[in-house]
Structure formats: C-alpha cells, structure tokens
Amino acid sequence: MPLLNVNSITTGYADMEVLTDVSIAVNEGEIVSIIGPNGAGKSTLMKAVFGLLHPWQGSITLGDRDISRYSPFEIVAQRMCYVPQVANVFTTLSVEENLELGGFTLEKREIDAAKERVYELFPVLKERRRQKAGTMSGGQRQMVAMGSALMLNPVLLLLDEPSAGLSPKLVDMIFERIVTINATGVAVLMVEQNAQESLRMAHRGYVLANGENRFEGAAKSLLEDPEVGRLYLGG
Amino acid sequence: MSEPGVDRPADRGAGAPSPQHDDTDDLAMAEAPRRGAGKRITALVHSRVGVIVLVVAIFFAMWLLGGAQPVATRQLLTLAVWGVMLGGVLALGSIGLTLIYGVLKFPNFSHGALVAIGAYTAFAVMAVLPEGPRLGPFSFGWEFLAALVVAMPVVGLVALAVDRVIYRRLRNQNAALVLFAMASLGMAFFLRSGIYMIWGPDFHFFYQGRPNPALNLPFNVRVQADQLFILALALALVLLVYLLLTRTRMGKAMRATADNPQLAQVRGIDTERVIAWTWVLSGALAAAGGAMYGLTSQLRPEMGFWLLLPMFAGTIMGGIGSPLGALVGAMIIGIVTQMSAAFLNPAYGPAIAFILMIVMLILRPQGLFGKPGG
Numbered sequence: 324m325p326l327l328n329v330n331s332i333t334t335g336y337a338d339m340e341v342l343t344d345v346s347i348a349v350n351e352g353e354i355v356s357i358i359g360p361n362g363a364g365k366s367t368l369m370k371a372v373f374g375l376l377h378p379w380q381g382s383i384t385l386g387d388r389d390i391s392r393y394s395p396f397e398i399v400a401q402r403m404c405y406v407p408q409v410a411n412v413f414t415t416l417s418v419e420e421n422l423e424l425g426g427f428t429l430e431k432r433e434i435d436a437a438k439e440r441v442y443e444l445f446p447v448l449k450e451r452r453r454q455k456a457g458t459m460s461g462g463q464r465q466m467v468a469m470g471s472a473l474m475l476n477p478v479l480l481l482l483d484e485p486s487a488g489l490s491p492k493l494v495d496m497i498f499e500r501i502v503t504i505n506a507t508g509v510a511v512l513m514v515e516q517n518a519q520e521s522l523r524m525a526h527r528g529y530v531l532a533n534g535e536n537r538f539e540g541a542a543k544s545l546l547e548d549p550e551v552g553r554l555y556l557g558g
Numbered sequence: 559m560s561e562p563g564v565d566r567p568a569d570r571g572a573g574a575p576s577p578q579h580d581d582t583d584d585l586a587m588a589e590a591p592r593r594g595a596g597k598r599i600t601a602l603v604h605s606r607v608g609v610i611v612l613v614v615a616i617f618f619a620m621w622l623l624g625g626a627q628p629v630a631t632r633q634l635l636t637l638a639v640w641g642v643m644l645g646g647v648l649a650l651g652s653i654g655l656t657l658i659y660g661v662l663k664f665p666n667f668s669h670g671a672l673v674a675i676g677a678y679t680a681f682a683v684m685a686v687l688p689e690g691p692r693l694g695p696f697s698f699g700w701e702f703l704a705a706l707v708v709a710m711p712v713v714g715l716v717a718l719a720v721d722r723v724i725y726r727r728l729r730n731q732n733a734a735l736v737l738f739a740m741a742s743l744g745m746a747f748f749l750r751s752g753i754y755m756i757w758g759p760d761f762h763f764f765y766q767g768r769p770n771p772a773l774n775l776p777f778n779v780r781v782q783a784d785q786l787f788i789l790a791l792a793l794a795l796v797l798l799v800y801l802l803l804t805r806t807r808m809g810k811a812m813r814a815t816a817d818n819p820q821l822a823q824v825r826g827i828d829t830e831r832v833i834a835w836t837w838v839l840s841g842a843l844a845a846a847g848g849a850m851y852g853l854t855s856q857l858r859p860e861m862g863f864w865l866l867l868p869m870f871a872g873t874i875m876g877g878i879g880s881p882l883g884a885l886v887g888a889m890i891i892g893i894v895t896q897m898s899a900a901f902l903n904p905a906y907g908p909a910i911a912f913i914l915m916i917v918m919l920i921l922r923p924q925g926l927f928g929k930p931g932g
Binding site for chain 1: 807810811813814816817818820821822823824825826827828829
C-alpha cells in the first residue's frame with residue numbers, strides 16, 4: 324500500500340478548475356518527481372496534498388488516514404512536511420528560530436536533537452544560526468527551508484521546485500542533499516522545472532500537463548521515452 | 559552611529575543577491591557613496607538616525623518659535639519624566655496595536671475602547687471591594703492591584719470574544735482588510751456605547767479626593783509616587799512581552815505568523831490559536847494601560863478614542879508591526895506631548911506629537927524600526 328495516495332482529485336482556486344482527475348502515489352522510501360510545463364498544475368497539486376487547498380472531488384490518504392480535509396498543521400502532525408517554492412523562510416527570524424519553528428510540535432529536548440541533525444546535514448547553518456534568514460543568499464535560504472521541514476523527521480517531504488532561482492552549482496548541491504535525506508528513509512515528493520536532473524535522481528516520475536496525468540512510470544523509462552523527451556525534456 | 563549603513567550585517571554585500579531582498583533603504587545607503595553627495599544626504603535624512611535628529615531639531619525649533627521662554631531646567635526635567643510615564647502607558651496600547659497589526663494586518667480602531675473598558679472594569683472591581691489603607695507612598699490600596707489583576711484577563715476575553723463574533727467570520731470569508739478596519743471602527747462605537755449604558759456619561763474617579771503628594775527627587779524633579787509605580791509596571795509588562803515574544807513557543811509562533819501566516823501553517827502552527835492569544839495579550843495590555851491611566855486621570859467614556867490617537871501615533875512612529883518600535887514611538891509621543899507644555903498651552907501637546915508623526919510619515923513611512931513597504 325502506498326504511503327501517500329492521491330486518488331483522482333479535482334480542485335482549483337475559487338471557481339477556476341486547475342487539476343482534473345489527477346492521481347499519484349508515493350511509496351515508502353521513494354523519490355517521486357512530478358514534471359510538466361509551466362501552468363500544468365504542479366504547485367497546485369502540492370498545495371492540495373498539503374491541505375492548503377482541499378479537493379473538490381477525490382481523496383488523499385497518508386498511510387491509512389484520509390487527510391483530504393486536514394489543515395496544514397494537522398498534516399504536519401502526521402509527519403508530512405512541505406517546503407514551498409517561494410517565501411519559505413521567516414525572513415525576520417534567525418536561522419535557529421526558523422528551525423525551532425520547524426519543530427514547533429516537538430518537546431524542547433527533541434528540538435535540540437533535531438537541530439543538531441539538521442546542522443550535520445547543512446553545516447553552514449550552524450555557523451550562521453544567529454543570522455536573520457532574510458539576509459541570506461538564495462542557496463542558504465533553501466537550506467534553511469529544507470532544514471526547517473526536516474526538524475520533525477518526516478516520513479514524507481514535499482519539495483516545490485527546490486532548485487528554482489539557484490545557480491547550477493547550488494542545484495547540484497541541493498539535489499545531492501535530497502538524495503542524502505532520502506537515504507535516511509524519508510520519502511520525497513518533488514515538483515521540478517529541472518526535469519532531466521530531477522528524473523535522474525528520482526525512482527519514479529509523473530508528467531502533468533493541463534492539470535491532468537499524462538505519463539507515469541519508473542524515472543528511467545520516462546527519461547528514455549522518446550515522446551516524453553520530445554515534449555517535456557527539451558530533447 | 560551617524561555613519562551610513564553601520565547597522566548593516568557585515569556579510570550582506572558578500573552573499574549572492576537574494577530575490578526577496580526588501581531592505582532597499584539600507585541598500586540605498588550602502589550604494590550612496592557612488593551616487594554623489596546629494597543622494598548621500600537624502601539617504602542620511604531617511605535613515606533611522608537622521609530622522610531622530612530631525613525630530614529633535616524640529617521640536618527645538620518649535621520651542622524657539624514659541625518664544626523660547628526661559629524655562630527652568632527643573633521644570634523641563636519634570637516634564638520629561640512625566641512624558642516617559644505617559645509614554646509607558648501609551649506603549650501598553652501601542653504594543654497591542656502593533657501585535658494585532660503584525661498578526662492580522664489591520665489597524666484595530668477599537669483598541670482605545672479596550673483601554674477604556676480596562677479602566678472601567680478596574681473601577682467596577684474597586685467599587686465592590688472594601689477600601690483598604692494606602693500602600694506606602696502610593697495613593698492607592700491593595701484593591702487597585704486586585705482590580706488590575708481582574709481587569710487584564712477580563713479585557714483579554716472581551717477582545718477574544720470580539721474576534722470570535724466579528725473578525726473570525728471575516729477571516730473565514732477571506733474579507734478584504736479594509737472591511738476588518740471598518741468593522742473595528744464599528745466595534746469602537748459599539749464598545750463605547752456599552753460603557754455609556756453601564757456606567758453612564760459622567761466622569762468617574764478611582765478615589766474621590768485623596769491627596770496624592772508629589773515626591774521630591776534629585777535634580778528637583780517632582781513626581782507622584784503613583785507615576786513612578788505606573789512607569790515601573792509599564793516597563794515590567796513591556797519586558798514580559800519581550801520575553802514572551804523571544805523566549806516562549808507561543809511568542810515565536812506569533813512572530814512567525816506575523817512574518818508569514820501561510821508558512822506558519824505549513825510549519826505546523828495552528829494560526830487560529832496564535833490569533834486568539836494575540837487578542838488576549840493585546841486586550842490584557844490595553845486593560846493595564848487603561849487602569850494605570852485611570853490612576854492619574856478621570857474616567858470618561860470618550861477616553862478610549864482620545865488615547866487611540868497617540869497610541870496609533872506611537873505605533874506608526876516606531877514602525878507598525880515592530881513591538882520595540884511601538885515602545886520607542888510611544889515614549890517619543892509621550893515625552894513630546896508633555897514637554898511641549900513648557901512653551902505651549904498644554905492643550906496643544908497632542909498636536910505637536912502628530913506633527914512629528916507626519917514628519918516621520920513623509921521622511922520614513924516605515925517608521926523607526928519598520929521594514930520598508932511593510
């Protein structure tokens with residue numbers, strides 16, 4: 324049984340339908356990448372999974388729980404964490420305070436242990452723990468955002484365009500960290516513009532277009548599929 | 559402190575350019591030397607230090623225009639100390655305003671009414687308690703302290719109830735922020751009418767005809783013991799708010815919600831709970847301010863409205879959304895209001911405070927401690 328199961332959901336904003344009958348699944352320990360052109364509804368799908376938007380039809384389950392109607396803070400309590408694409412750090416708060424808020428539901432003792440875990444993954448954050456997150460560079464902010472989401476030791480991490488706006492070198496570094504995080508047993512569901520690279524590190528992938536499922540399968544087979552390549556991988 | 563860009567984090571220029579960098583003011587100052595002297599002067603005038611210097615200069619210019627009557631240093635000092643005390647009371651309201659604005663993003667026009675309800679609640683509690691002996695040099699007895707302890711949670715709950723009845727419904731409907739502001743204006747009238755209905759239009763006093771002698775402090779400063787108590791309590795409460803915001807989970811959650819409400823939810827914070835506690839805290843602080851104000855002045859139903867204006871002025875001067883700014887801004891407003899009495903009819907005190915607020919809005923709309931555009 325998959326860890327996360329998005330079961331034919333239809334949703335959107337106000338009366339504008341963005342997603343139609345979309346289904347995806349994430350198994351335990353997997354990296355799943357969702358790719359697709361701009362406006363395909365990738366970010367909307369992430370928001371729906373995380374309870375920032377509720378499905379009009381269909382359902383979303385995490386483990387054996389129906390989370391379709393959960394609020395984000397209730398979803399976080401189920402240890403699914405989310406890194407939004409933009410505005411993903413508290414700019415007026417220090418790095419350390421950002422991390423502590425990531426572990427908002429934890430006990431004091433657990434917070435300290437979780438902070439150490441994050442600092443191990445991103446040592447630069449420890450050096451800069453007193454710095455206001457708003458004064459940091461794009462790559463460091465992305466580390467703060469991911470670190471905050473990792474504070475709860477999530478079973479599933481949602482990443483919305485983790486490479487957006489970063490230099491190629493930083494993209495490689497962030498992708499490398501995602502693989503490291505996944506190796507500790509955290510399943511990852513990510514949305515990426517950087518389709519080739521993200522499929523290379525993913526186990527499985529989905530192609531979304533016009534708010535509908537278009538292709539799905541093992542990441543490798545998507546990379547090799549000539550039609551996917553022609554339409555969505557720029558090859 | 560006058561060197562431009564001195565409070566810039568050391569490595570800001572070194573980091574990669576970040577897309578959401580909104581601290582344009584500091585950046586402008588950093589780039590100023592390359593743009594010539596004119597730009598540099600403009601940047602200096604708009605900087606925090608520049609604005610403070612200007613505010614002080616304007617204040618003294620007005621003093622000179624007012625005839626520069628020879629005023630005894632003694633009197634000026636006394637007025638300044640009174641100003642700090644008025645500032646302390648105003649700060650309790652200003653901090654509440656700034657917290658509500660930070661978390662909910664609307665100016666709460668009914669905040670003055672909460673202050674007034676705090677004063678009247680304290681009055682009601684004192685009316686039912688037996689009048690005890692005076693405490694030391696103060697004019698009040700233990701019943702005032704009891705009234706303070708009762709009024710704070712009561713007004714906190716009133717604020718919470720108003721949120722549940724009005725603002726939460728608006729939030730659930732994703733109403734425009736201007737509707738929140740209008741609703742709070744309506745609420746101000748509603749709450750004031752409640753005071754009229756319960757306590758009537760007459761003035762009330764906590765104590766009738768009690769002597770309240772002034773103490774002689776060093777440098778011939780004359781203040782009442784009550785005023786020192788008010789200042790000490792106001793500063794203690796401000797310190798508690800500071801510790802709450804920086805040290806406790808709920809305080810950090812409040813700051814996070816003010817910073818980015820959606821991200822706060824994403825991080826597992828129940829923002830509705832944060833909002834509820836923000837109302838309780840702001841209401842309690844307003845009640846303390848009202849009760850303390852009542853110790854030195856008469857209670858009247860309109861008092862909330864008259865206090866709202868200088869409280870807003872303090873909030874705006876300090877930078878709306880910044881609790882430290884609210885404290886500093888309220889202090890400036892308090893001191894200016896009182897000290898202008900040295901050369902002007904005291905009735906004009908608030909006007910001077912508002913002139914300074916307007917100067918601030920023209921030169922540095924984000925206030926002393928605010929973020930540009932915020």
